[in-house]
Amino acid sequence: MLRVCPASHLLCPDPLSCRFHVNVDAWDSPLLKVVNSISERMSDHSMPDSTVSLFADLEEDNLAKSEPLAARMRPKHLSEFTGQRHLLDEGKLLRRMIDAKRIGSIILSGPPGTGKTTLANLIARSVGADLRILSAVSSGVKEVREVLLWAKDVVASGGMRPVLFIDEIHRFSKSQQDALLPDVESGVVSLIGATTSNPYFAVNSALLSRSQLFQLQSLESEDILKLLGRALSDNVKGLGQCGVRVDDDALQHLAEGSEGDARRALTALEIAVLSSQGSGQAVTLAAARESLGGRLGGYDATGDDHYDLSSALIKSIRGSDVDAGLYWLARMLEGGEDIRYLCRRLVILASEDIGNADPQALVMAVAAMQACEWVGLPECQLTLSQTVAYLALAPKSNAATVAIGEARRDVSEGALIPVPMYLRDAHYGGAKDLGHGVDYQYAHNSDSGVVAQDYLGVDRSFYRPVNRGFEVELVQRMERIKQQLRGVPLDGDQEERDEVERDGVESR
Numbered sequence: 001m002l003r004v005c006p007a008s009h010l011l012c013p014d015p016l017s018c019r020f021h022v023n024v025d026a027w028d029s030p031l032l033k034v035v036n037s038i039s040e041r042m043s044d045h046s047m048p049d050s051t052v053s054l055f056a057d058l059e060e061d062n063l064a065k066s067e068p069l070a071a072r073m074r075p076k077h078l079s080e081f082t083g084q085r086h087l088l089d090e091g092k093l094l095r096r097m098i099d100a101k102r103i104g105s106i107i108l109s110g111p112p113g114t115g116k117t118t119l120a121n122l123i124a125r126s127v128g129a130d131l132r133i134l135s136a137v138s139s140g141v142k143e144v145r146e147v148l149l150w151a152k153d154v155v156a157s158g159g160m161r162p163v164l165f166i167d168e169i170h171r172f173s174k175s176q177q178d179a180l181l182p183d184v185e186s187g188v189v190s191l192i193g194a195t196t197s198n199p200y201f202a203v204n205s206a207l208l209s210r211s212q213l214f215q216l217q218s219l220e221s222e223d224i225l226k227l228l229g230r231a232l233s234d235n236v237k238g239l240g241q242c243g244v245r246v247d248d249d250a251l252q253h254l255a256e257g258s259e260g261d262a263r264r265a266l267t268a269l270e271i272a273v274l275s276s277q278g279s280g281q282a283v284t285l286a287a288a289r290e291s292l293g294g295r296l297g298g299y300d301a302t303g304d305d306h307y308d309l310s311s312a313l314i315k316s317i318r319g320s321d322v323d324a325g326l327y328w329l330a331r332m333l334e335g336g337e338d339i340r341y342l343c344r345r346l347v348i349l350a351s352e353d354i355g356n357a358d359p360q361a362l363v364m365a366v367a368a369m370q371a372c373e374w375v376g377l378p379e380c381q382l383t384l385s386q387t388v389a390y391l392a393l394a395p396k397s398n399a400a401t402v403a404i405g406e407a408r409r410d411v412s413e414g415a416l417i418p419v420p421m422y423l424r425d426a427h428y429g430g431a432k433d434l435g436h437g438v439d440y441q442y443a444h445n446s447d448s449g450v451v452a453q454d455y456l457g458v459d460r461s462f463y464r465p466v467n468r469g470f471e472v473e474l475v476q477r478m479e480r481i482k483q484q485l486r487g488v489p490l491d492g493d494q495e496e497r498d499e500v501e502r503d504g505v506e507s508r
Contacts (some may be wrong), residue, residue: 069270070263072237073230078122082262083115083223087214094214101127103163103190107208109199110216113261116194117167119216123192124163130154131163136171141179148180151189161190169193170202177204184210198304218260225255227262228269244273250288257292268292305335313388314345318353322392329388333381343369346387357397357469364390395469403463410460420457452487 075081078088078098087094097103103123108116124131132147144166151162166172184191184207191211195202199213219227228251231238250272258265272283272291309332316324332342343365350365368387372380426437441451465471465478483490 068267069231069239070266073227073234073266074118075122076125078126081115081119081122082227083219084119084216086217093212097212098123098126103127103129103192105184105191105193105207105211107169107193107195107199107203107211107213108216109195109197109213111218111260112196113258113263113265114216114218115262116216117165120163120165120192120194124165127160127163129160129163129190131165133165133167136166136168136176139166141176144176144179148183148189151183155188161187163190163192165192165194167194168196170195170197170199174204177207181206181210219262220260221252221255224258224260224262224265225251228254228265231266231269232273239270239273242273242277244276245282246273246288247282247284249285250283253285253288254292257289264292306337309335309337310341310345314349314353317349317388317392318396320392320396322389325388325392326385329384333377333384339372339377339380339384340369342384343372346384346391349391352401353396353398354391354394355397355400355471356474357395357466357471359470361391361394395471397466397468397471399463399465399471407462410462417456417458420454422453423455448484448490450481450484452485454485 081088086092089095094106097106108119110116121131132150134143134147147164151164154160154162169177180191183189193203193207193211199208203211228246232246233240235241246269254265254268254272258268268288268291272287275291276283276287309328313325313328313332316328329342347362347365347369350361354361364387368383371383375383421435422438422440424431424434424436426432426440431437441453443449443451443453445451463478465474467475480490
């Protein structure tokens with residue numbers, strides 16, 4: 001007699017102590033074939049440590065019914081995959097790898113809803129390899145090593161190299177990623193990692209060097225419209241059986257408002273259709289807007305969005321596009337960017353990209369930083385807007401930035417210039433005996449405030465003002481001062497100036 005527990009529908013491990021078991025005639029029971037089938041499947045190396053239910057098919061059906069539309073509509077063949085033509089068109093590297101059935105190790109990076117998980121499943125199916133899926137959120141080194149051990153057994157027995165798909169691989173620590181290296185390098189498993197973060201920051205360099213990196217892009221509106229139309233016409237997996245009509249402008253809004261995220265668009269469509277089912281009304285633009293909800297903002301204050309939008313803000317101000325600068329500022333504010341960070345960047349920009357072309361820019365940026373510290377959000381957005389507008393429209397110069405860069409490079413790479421004796425500190429006893437400060441000329445003793453004196457000892461020119469803004473005046477001022485430093489008279493005939501200039505060249 002076999003004893004089957006009605007509570008778990010499994011062979012009861014201890015029928016004497018189980019209060020729920022029933023007796024089944026092993027010879028006459030229709031469950032005998034199922035039990036024998038389970039025995040065979042449990043001994044199969046491809047399913048280690050798995051517990052198989054007698055009602056597996058029923059459970060799978062129930063799970064399938066509970067899946068959201070986005071999961072049900074996942075394509076089963078690579079030809080059905082929508083978007084990412086820059087990766088999957090004929091002749092592209094990823095397509096060549098799939099056609100050759102030589103996947104190796106690849107990293108798929110891109111925004112949410114661009115098809116990373118779907119593409120990983122289709123790749124494994126296209127090459128005919130077994131697929132194992134792990135999530136870096138819930139898995140650790142133990143689970144990784146178990147799958148790698150199974151993969152090694154499959155390859156050792158003559159099977160095709162399996163595919164291991166790790167979702168959110170950037171959440172693995174360095175040690176967890178390192179656990180993949182030996183088997184990835186030896187070819188025991190084809191690794192497909194998916195990440196929404198910048199892989200150059202989130203994935204170990206050792207793992208990156210052993211992998212091909214593919215960047216998935218946000219889907220175009222046309223691609224999402226195609227997916228929505230497919231979902232509405234599919235009577236099995238989609239919403240075709242609901243019999244609800246969706247207005248064209250509603251579909252267009254879902255395609256554009258989902259910001260390239262196919263999962264978000266399909267989820268919103270499912271909500272709109274199911275909530276309209278039975279009412280006899282079509283899904284209107286208003287219903288689509290409600291189903292889609294507010295904009296997600298698309299901002300990760302610690303990831304790529306932080307750096308990309310910061311870069312766009314700075315480059316827009318540097319390029320004097322005030323409207324673009326204000327837009328990128330608004331994006332960062334909506335995303336919850338740290339106000340202190342924004343203020344620091346504006347202070348830096350005032351010196352780096354405006355400099356002395358408008359010295360007031362630095363004063364403005366520092367004042368904005370203090371005002372934002374005192375006022376806080378939401379009112380400090382007014383101060384930031386005012387400052388961004390002023391900096392964007394100010395005349396630009398990077399002369400000070402270039403000057404300090406060249407000077408520091410000269411110091412680090414060239415021969416160090418000794419301090420001239422007359423410029424050395426003479427404020428201690430015995431300094432003059434060493435020659436320190438001797439023949440130094442005090443500039444304030446001159447009517448012009450400038451004396452003929454060499455302050456460096458060699459001919460160098462680092463600061464070169466541009467002909468924009470206040471630096472136009474600085475160009476003229478600097479030329480007059482340089483003449484005075486060389487001892488060239490500002491007034492008098494040309495011959496006298498030429499003679500002084502020749503004497504200066506000969507002395508140097």
